[in-house]
Amino acid sequence: MYVVTAAPVAILLCVVTMLGWGSWANTQKLAGREHWRFELYYWDYALGVLLCAVLFGLTLGSRGPVGPGLFENLSQGAGGSMGYALASGALFNLSNILLVVAIDRAGMAVAFPVGVGLALVIGTIGSYVDTPKGNALLLFAGVALILTAMAVSSLAHRRLPRSSQAGRHGTLFAVLAGCLMGFFYPQLARSISPEFVTQPIAPGMLTPYAALLLFGVGLVASNVVINTVFLRVGGLSYADYFRGSARVHATGLAGGAIWMIALELNIIASGVAGPAVSYALGQGAALVASLWGIFIWKEFRAAPAGTGKLLALMILGYLAGIVAIGAATL
Template identity: 40%
Template sequence: MYQPEAYWIALLLMIASMLCWGSWANTRKLTMGYAFSLFYWDYVIGIVLGSLVWGFTLGSIYGGPASFLQNLRSADHSHVLFAILGGVIFNIANLLLVAAIDIAGMAVAFPVGIGLALIVGVVLNYLIQPTSNPLLIFGGVALVAVAIVLDALAYKRREAGKAISKRGVVLSVVSGVLMGSFYPFVARSSIGTGSLGPYAVAFVFAVGVALCSLPLNAWLMKHSLTGESAVAFSEYRVACKSWHFWGMVGGLVWCTGAVASFVAARAGAVGPAVSYAIGQGATMISAFWGVVIWKEFASAPATSKRLIPWMFFFFLTGLGAIAVAPLIPR
């Protein structure tokens, strides 16, 4: 399998992870009119297909016991279970976050959900595998958290006058705690004898996402958390082919980011805490898409627009601190 050890390559992979995780939701913008619960089936299919594509390409080159299929055969059940649990937890968190965004808006869901996920995830990952300079890691996380808060304030000022839903806040909190908890299970599945390599982890993780989606998303089709009308599988079968295509592309893009993050975390100087922290910078990438491409702030008041440059300043500063953390002695 392909596993770089040079830090600059691992850093490029972490940046790729951040870009993918912050960009996949654009595919949802291209399927307006398609119920999210139906879109999610295609998204999950894309994640599973993506894990297989990377497993049989980069995960299989050079052969040997670490190659994709050999690794799956040799891994013990406990490590496989950790990866499946990671996929299940991520899937629940992801569905709750989307529901929270629909109910409470970006201004509440992102700072509460992703902010909590960033803090919980970095702390738990660092406890599992304490690598890199902790001052720079947690200092960088704090700066990124400030950027997320500024992002929230910008959205809040843009949407001034709208009431905040308590239900949306609760969903955001639960989503954030769960989103911060999935990566430690992935990290744990990659440690010790009989562990999974990054490409095998991605596939088993994707299986966990799919297994969780079968009952959960089927239930959400009939009992939406956001008040949407119930939808039937017959609507999925007659949906536009382009909607199915973009849903799968969204899953493939997200999975590509996950594989990049898992591979980077295995590089000697990096570890899961740094890889996860940089990956969660995806929030600012999604903000960039919203500001520059989708013109979400074109009609926003000046008080909202003034926060945007500061948001990106704190984000880039925090990201820089996290990026150099593996290079500075503890």
């Protein structure tokens, strides 16, 4: 399998993760312009995640000088490790659907700082407890700065004139999403052999590529239950899904693929940077999504004077937090 051995390369992969995780939601926005409901969009997103996991597993996960290949590792994996990977996919799926609802109701510039920011804090602490790697002082200083940026984002959203029932519900969904999303990454990391770059794969544990393939399977399998509920509540059926155009389906598939490529690179980088630093740096995605929401989708165009200062403070807080987290690996 392919692995990364140099810290600068690992940090670069985390930055790419940040860009991918912060940009995939644009595909939801584009699909929404064609009146494609989020419940329908999410099916294509889930399939994009799984297809990307299969592609990585059959290519980078099956070739290279380190560790066993994909199928060899899957045949040797213990039930506990495989269960962790499958469960992490299901847990992420529920949290991400809630985040998609939050984006639909409150916009990217609010849903990401609140939901993803909260997930960053929970996931970073959980990952560091499991695998303490990196400078703890810098790591948690970065987390504190990002928490501050989250609070400022919420203050900015309250200034919007339309910050009404839909906006408040969107923020609530973002909080629920963040609380759940913070636990998927530590759960996934528990299935992966801890020193997969420098040591043989531990008996019964998985390579990153095998774990991520099972993650994708868990996500799609759970989606049959979770998203069916959202479809029924929303007054939709599977027949509505098949009425979509090729372009709108391709948009959802692209969204899932973008997110999964970012996760694959992030897990590969974690072999050098450590799961806590790798995850925290990747979740700087909230900053990227905020920039998309503010400058491209103009989600704060109706805000009163003075809101721009709050948004600038939020961006600076995220930037400072990301720099501190990146420095924790050095």
